[in-house]
Amino acid sequence: MFFFISLGLSLGLLLLSLIFRIAGKLRLGIPLLYVLVVSFGFPGWASKNELLANGILGVLLGIVLISWVVTLIRKIRDWRADRQMTRSLEVQLAFACQNGAQDISVEMYDGQPVVIYQ
Numbered sequence: 001m002f003f004f005i006s007l008g009l010s011l012g013l014l015l016l017s018l019i020f021r022i023a024g025k026l027r028l029g030i031p032l033l034y035v036l037v038v039s040f041g042f043p044g045w046a047s048k049n050e051l052l053a054n055g056i057l058g059v060l061l062g063i064v065l066i067s068w069v070v071t072l073i074r075k076i077r078d079w080r081a082d083r084q085m086t087r088s089l090e091v092q093l094a095f096a097c098q099n100g101a102q103d104i105s106v107e108m109y110d111g112q113p114v115v116i117y118q
Contacts, residue, residue, distance in 0.1 A: 027067055031060040089113045 023032045038046045038053055046053045089106065092115035096104050101117030108114070 027064050031057060031064060034060055085113060089115065 020029065020032070023029045034057060092113075093104070096115050096117040099117075104115060104117045106113050106115055
């Protein structure tokens with residue numbers, strides 16, 4: 001009997017750990033923690049102030065959503081900058097090859113690749 005209780009408790013803690021790990025990756029750790037604290041710590045307050053409790057949760061989820069949007073915008077901006085840098089490098093290499101360059105090297109100046117050839 002003790003074995004099954006221990007096994008069930010271990011699996012429950014493993015599942016809880018997995019949920020928190022996934023929530024952390026999705027930046028949902030604070031809203032999840034809020035739900036757990038309010039649900040188990042203050043059930044009477046949550047039932048009396050349901051609108052306020054749900055409003056706080058909505059604000060927390062809104063902040064998470066804003067952080068996702070900001071991250072998506074940054075990723076798109078970085079992807080565009082990388083694509084522009086690659087195109088610039090391709091144009092420079094094509095120009096160097098058209099001019100019959102033999103010794104071609106690429107160096108970075110101010111974060112931009114520059115083709116050096118002779």
